[in-house]
Amino acid sequence: MWDLFDLTAQRARLSPDRRALVDLTAGEGAGVALTYAGLDDRAARAAGLLAALGAEPGDRVAVLCRNRPDFFTLLFACAKLGCLLVPLNWRMPAAELAPVLADCQPRLLFHGGEDRATAQALAAGPALVDLDDDFEALVAKQPPLPSREVWPADDVWYLLYTSGTTGEPKAVLYTYGMAMANYVNLRQGVDLSEDDRTLNYLPLFHTAGINLHTLPLLMAGGEVLVQSQFDAGAVLDLITQGRITTFFGVPAVYRQLALHPRFRTTDLGAVRRWACGGAPLEDALARRFVERGALVCNGMGMTETGPTLFLNDPAGAAAKLGSIGKPQILCRVRVVDGAGRDVPPGQVGEVWVKGAAVTPGYWRQPAATAAAFSPDGWLRTGDLVRQDGDGYYYPVGRLKEMFISGGENVYPVEVENALLRHPGVLEVAVVAVPDPVWGEVGHAHVRAQPGTDVDSLARHCRGLLAGYKVPRRFVLVEDFPRTAAGKIQKHRLVPPPGLDLAS
Template sequence: MFSLFDITAKRASLDGDKVAMDEPGSGRSVTYSALDQNAAKTASFLAAQGINPGDRVAVLCQNSIAFFETLFACGKLGAVLVPLNWRMPANELRTLTADCTPGLLLFDEAFRETATALGVAKSAPLVSDAADDLVALRESFEPHKGRLSWPADDVWYLLYTSGTTGVPKAVVQTYGMALVNYINLGQAINLTSEDRTLNFLPLFHTAGINLYTLPTLIAGGTVTVLPAFDEEVVIDLLAAGDLDTFFGVPAVYQLLSLHPRFGEVDLTKVRNWGCGGAPLSDALVTLYQDRGIVVCNGYGMTETGPTVFLMDPAHVKEKIGSVGKAQIMTAVRIVDESGTDVPEGDVGEMWLKGPGLTPGYWNKPEATATAFTEDGWLRTGDLAQADEDGFFYIVGRAKEMFISGGENVYPAEVENILCDHPAVLEVAVVGKQDEKWGEVGVAFTMLREGAGQMSQDTLRAYCRENMAAYKIPKEFVFVGDFPRTAAGKIQKHLLKP
């Protein structure tokens, strides 16, 4: 198995004076040399706290440069970083800390109460206004003479899945996965050392670390870090032309499109717009196209590092709704229930294979065995189909599909059509039992502001014009918003038909 060289040390030697990361909120900025030195001093601090190779370091924080310095410090030391979901209450987080058993907990001052309630033996502030936070404490330490190479199959950090269908599992993330994601993403968007990107997605999800921050740092570009998504700040950065690449989940694109300045700001200065985490509706794709912006749908999982698919800009209009083709380091199969490849155009479960896949779930060998076939294919649980040109389309989750009157109904397809209605902002379709049809759909529907009154009959009539009868939801439930994960995904298991 190959190894990676110390990432920040190599970058510091190549272009040490270049700005690696900046924080508009705090005014903090670090060059690659400073990033490397800060990570090395942080590694010494961690070692002084008794952290050894393989030990876990939990982090409860919003986005900051200090987080990434700690991530690279763990690489130098051989420790394992565990970002925790700061939106979870302490009683939920205790389940995660009991699973990963951290030797140290670092936290933002805003989460001190939650951190204290977790009862981890050792803890320290990561970023605060006080003089006793990590950024200040590490200055008294000499830089750690870390490992020169990082074995590709060693564990770097753990990411707990968002839990849209149940209790979160910790997905192992290795150094090799980071490199493969850099290759898959980098060649897809032509990533270079001149690129500037924006970090605002939660760091306890793979997108916060890997789309596009970590690949940009490996490439030698510059990352602007926001504590969280703030549409005012993001609009200002876009208007200033300070970004070359941008990645967001559909909820981000939706919020930006609703901003009063969306129609005024020149957004064409961004070279590449990427989207993932959930399907971007055809209506939103078209809305951005009308502004001269080509948003490229992608697909990946925490288990895949995450980049697997990313649509190329040249085919977005022609292949609207597609997530593109599998990138260079990933193989794909679409199979039926017996594991046999389905004919071109048919729907089946998508299986993935390649060096960017996780080796498994932390402390859960049975879950790992269930997720993978004997010959190493990851069963994604996602339903997909490929067209005659090799472009892939995600139809939905296998567990979300329901059968109505003997016909398969894929909620993502129904949701996409309903989102084309001018009054509809977002939809989540779930199945429920029905005496006559076996199962029928229930469409939880969020209307656009100012849409006025909307009846079930109006939407049902719209559906009759645009989809087969068996796909039409039997019931429409109007909601003000949806239960969501921090990444903006709708938690369908919390919707009660």
């Protein structure tokens, strides 16, 4: 594994005058740009501020803010000093954040103005620094702190508390070596270069907000536009202006873009690479982008894998609709059955992975860390896939989501893809519920166009699926409980009270 040298100093030496971060959060206009030389100077001064406020190597530094360039200033400042950054979920109230802070015990808490009240409610813990009131003046008067000579590959750079779809969050250890491995995997996977420009808008307490594609592109010397939150119209404007060349989104983002009134008239050609992850992109939605000349390349990974693991390529996106592509260059993958034995192409199995981008474990949770790995060191992802004869992989669902109905395995993602072919269906989530006859049956929660007939959903499924796969019940919902990445939280979906599942 490679040790790193000061990334911002190295990049400032190579391309001091190139634009690193462009702040679009202030409103209209081109945005305020920070060059690589400016980013290095600002991060060094911020590192001096951390030290002046009492932070020492190994201390945790929490940050509670919406997307803004200062987040990356703090990320690199922590690296220069040897502290661990802890991004906090601004969607959580103080009552939910308090146990997180008790777990990581940060020395300092930086926060934005939008989250001032939440931070102050947590003030009994770390010292507070307001990014909107205090930070600018404090950084400006602080002399740059000389960086550590080496950022060791195995040292932890930051902690990411996973939002989770099935249980309580845990803090994933993210090392400097993982950052470099993710950079290699992503750079070769999407041909990132210093001429690329990407948009940072996904929440920064999630791995996608940091690593897809922002941190790798900063390592490559490209330009990152920072938008405080997702706005479909603003994204289409940036595309029209030719300001974005690579774009990463989760399915919910692609859905909002496709539903925007200007989607059909916007020239999408300036974006040379479209990427999707966080959850499977349904086939029907992918086809809408193909019709507009945009090939959306699916991928799959998780916080624990850096996150880049699988990536599709444009040829695969065109010929292998629904595929997540192939494992990237610094990943080793196995697809195994319940006994840990490799399964042949065409059969469904769980993904196990090794590689330089895989986390060493969870913050102060040795039992959870041990449970996540096989005895010989393979990370058990819990994701189910199948491989075709050409080496392309297809997601089938999560191991915990698969259910058995009448002795037959049912994979919810297959049922969901079938339902998404119905013209009235926007989103769907299928979960298992107990049944006294069949053991388990499917229950479909559907977000649909107005006027969609529930009975037509069942008829639609019967024409596409075996009988045991057809959901026993359908319920229309206005929206779903979601994680920060837009994933539907299936563990929070429950049958309506009084529903007779056996009838």
